[in-house]
Amino acid sequence: MSHLKLENITKCFGSLVALDNINLEVHDQEFMVVLGPTGAGKTTTLRCAAGLEKPDEGLVHMDREVINRVSPPERDMAFVFQNYALYPRKTVYQNIAFPLEARKFTKAQKDEAIQRITQLLRIDHLQDRLPRQLSGGEQQRVALARAMVRQPRLFLMDEPLTNLDFKLRSQMRGELKRIQRELAATFFYVTNDQLEALSLGDRIAVLDHGELQQTGPPQEVYENPANLFVAGFIGSTRMNFMDCSYDPDSQTIVGRDGVWRLSPKEGAGQAIVANGNTEHLVFGIRPEDIAISTTDEGDLAGKVYVAEPLGDRIVYDIQVGQDMIKIKTSPTTMLGIGKQIKLKVNIDRAHIFDKNSTKAIQA
């Protein structure tokens, strides 16, 4: 069993609050991803779990046992550092053998375990090399091998793929997921790449400025972002945000300067009224949920501002009133710059946020 629970964790560095009352659980055999921008407190969260950092307040539980005072070597976790931290004077073999030697493995046991993990990670031909003789991708695999050569209760991974090039990163993403399933291991994984989080995580936790924004399965976080930050951070092309207000009389959402009006989805109107703020709202819609109208009818009217062809699709910037929104279209859609077009909005997939609290208003 590996069940980690962070309870009301607060950590300050001087006057900087790195973590503010974090509550987080990692279940047995789960791939848990903490996602957030640089400086959000992701690494600090991981280091608190590892025992490398002592939280100022709060409890760290492992399998219902409080481990705040347990030292890192006694926690039986493995940590993959962002900079890999391979021992520079040890060969690949010695690096991977190092955690086994702490556990008094015999030579035969060591050889067998190292053979198995180096084959799994396809680095068995590199065993006699020194870290500085390896490429970035190879170093990263050695760091993973050093963590995975034993069966720790928990794997802690601090942006292990960040230093790799794009191709290698997508390849390693798939491998990590496969290995995690194969070993039936529990992963606590930190990244600033939302794509990595969505593709790897069984659940993801979004962190910003030391505060937990939202926790949930990737699809749920993507579909129902809890606030403006999560909505804007997750998604390969950022969600479009437009200032708006709600008119209870006509039961419509009104764009800035009244340039557009939309009927919200079932129940959203009541939710907005119940929330008490009908004036300062943000209308959020993902680029893929806007389509170009083939007729003269449409929810929004706008002017093509710029086109970004991305091969498999084209992203157009459309000016709607004072707002600039992005839409995704098929690669064969050709729109001249400056062309007036009508857009259809998939209103069931639109989000309304309270601009003051930044929280989503759920229908």
Added chain:
Amino acid sequence: MTTNTQITRTSNLPKIIHYAKEFLFWFVLIATFLFSIFPLYWMFITSLKPRTDVEMTPPTFMPFVDYQPTLDNYVDVFLKDRAGAGFAEADQEATRKISEFPTTLTNSVIITTVTTILAVLMGTLAAYAFSRFQIKGEADMRFFILSTRMLPPVVVLIPVFLMFNQPGELVNNALQNIPISFIQAFGESIKDFSLRNSYIGITLLYITFGLPFVVWMMKGFFDEIPKEYEEAAMMDGYSRLEAIWKIVLPEAFPAMLATSVFVVITAWNEFVFVLLLNRDNATTVPPFLFSILGYGQVEWGRTAATSVLFLIPIIVFTFLARNHLLRGVTFGAVRR
């Protein structure tokens, strides 16, 4: 086209500037080299000169050419001064006793070795703590440590002398006020304890001199070693102490060696304190060198020979350490 004209246009001026720069570079280099090596050369050839050639005017510079080198001076180093005038030459040779040189050289080696090992060891550990842990008032402490190096040594000479003279007596005076018999007896037993003329005293003093330097050097160095190394080792199942021993110290070893070269040289060359504190016992070579200079006519040949012998251990140590000094540090495995 412009690039073509630039390539084909040849002027002698850049070439001349180039050669002038080259010449200046080598001239300064060679001049500096000669300037620093000449005293050593002079000392070395003087040590090989027969007594009659040492003070010859004009001076001679080339052994074998200007004079026939001799090892007489080196023999003299190990023997005491002649008993005095009036004896026959043969009698003088027979009555001469072994000089203090072997004893003082042994003392120098012992004191310097112990000083270096302890100062580098303690300083390294302190520097590690400064580098890795959040310590209250760390900046003040580091400044205080450095400030001990700011005073000229002569300023602290008197207080050190007083402290070293009879610390046992001071402690005893205090203990006699306590009306408990065994404490008074203990005070009585250490009454004569003095740090003067002792190995411990002078070694403690040299460690005190060396520590600030070691702490500052090693602190800067540990800051360069990513803390992830020992954190990785701790996650791999080792205690912090094991992580330091197995991972950090091997990384820090070249720096420790470089630092110890400076500590060795400082302790080896120290003259004023040992002259004042250890006049009778546990004396090192520098005061001995001074003593043979001191009386009557200066025997330059013998002095030079002593200096050469005194230099050899330092040269050997620096020579052995040089590979580590030059190799520096390699951070292969960490992207920064």
